[in-house]
Amino acid sequence: MAEFNVNEIRKDFPILSVKAYGKPLVYFDNAATSQKPQPVIDSLVDYYTNYNANIHRGVHFLSQKASSAFDEVREKARAFIHAASEREIIFVRGTTEAINLVASTYGRKHLEKGDEILISAMEHHSNIIPWQMLCGEKGAVLKVIPMNDRGELMLDKVEALLSEKTKLVSLVHVSNSLGTINPVKEVIALAHAKGIPVLVDGAQSTAHGEVDVQDLDADFFAFSAHKILGPTGVGCLYGKLHLLEDMPPYQGGGEMIQTVSFDRTTYNEVPYKFEAGTPNIADVIALGAAFDYWSRLDRKAAGAWEQELLTRATTLVSGIPGVRLIGTAAQKAGVLSFVIEGVNALDAGMYLDTKGIAVRTGHHCTEPVMLRFGIPGTLRASFMFYNTMDEVDLLAENLRNAIRFLQPQAAL
């Protein structure tokens, strides 16, 4: 296998040369959003500079060019997650909207009083609240698959939680606050054995390894562009075609219709049925540039490099006196979350910021996870293939300094 040349890769990401307070930026907030390679940035400028137009139905030169650039991205999205058909890709604003779309359409149609939705104990708020809202509206019940002290899903509890009343399972693929890689394929198999469809929240997983929705046999799969080198404000919902065709529309408006009169409207076919209004053309096109970047990247080597970063960071950080890791699953990707005895996470995060090191502190929109571990929040360093071992070393060194500074009474 060819050596992964991180220094060459870094040249693709102009922001990595930015100085933070005069110091080289160390960006370890990748789980919040990834940085963008030059081709993604260029594609936005190129679109607005050279062929900005509203798409479809436009007879003119610019509209045709924009329409075909936009339409090509659907095929690239299909290839990215190995869907069977590009008609199974719906462009949305992001993972959150994708989940809300399924809750509002599939959920509204199929859920009745007393029915159940099954999620896990490590969901992001975006994969809790849409279901809570739906359950509240329908008089349905939200059930939760528990996790163990390492932050691993308790797979042996899943079967008992799947009842004849369960209408959908919605499960995060990779936890944003713990880094746990969930055995979604196994959960899907268990759910399918009882005829229950499964939505997979792929917001974190798509950045860290190749996803094959057909191999997983996921019924729905949601992800965001901005976590995978693309722009903010766009994402994709994958759904099996027969499910999408059976679902009522999400929002009403232009693009999603076939014919409209004041008496009745007939809806457009999938996926347009779910894409009311002028879409986010520029960002979809830039997402296409991100897909192109991924397809040029040696993803195996990039993934292996990320695991090396995570392993080294785990070793160095867990060796610091007072540090307790939160999330020690056997299968992890991209995230190192921890608390420090006697040191407030926010204070330590701000200390790292003064050194140009970007981490995130708090509950990471997973308050139930924090409750489970009995902590208010964590410090989270999250990695991407463009991070370096030197950066990991800097993180560990500055964490030691932060603890020394913030705990002056402790003899280290």
Added chain:
Amino acid sequence: MKSMQVIEQEIVEDFNLFEGWEEKYQYIIELGQKLPALDARYKTDAYKIKGCQSSVWLHGEEKEGRLYFSADSDSTFVKGEIALLMQVLSGQLAEDILNSRLDFIDAIGLRQHIAVTRANGLASMIKQMKTYALAAANIQK
């Protein structure tokens, strides 16, 4: 008692000596470490201001029209911010506190580091201090 304007000006001059964010951060942490402890009976939910990433317990006491604050937080940096606010506001007349604009927060460059995070509820703290002042001012009337 110095006027708020004078105290704010002194803080701004102190901060002007710092080279950048790192030194300001360190100074605020030191202020936080020196903040006098809050009487344990006020460290209850009744006195708690919940922020997104830290909690603050704030108590205000009125004496002859002037308000005196004491506070605590789980974040040392937030305690440092409290210390700065107390330098300016504690011991001032209720009415002056109500009318205070606290321009020094912008002048020392603090807001840019905290506004974006929604983290430590500085705005909530100021609001709570002014609520104490409002209650005291109403009693006087």
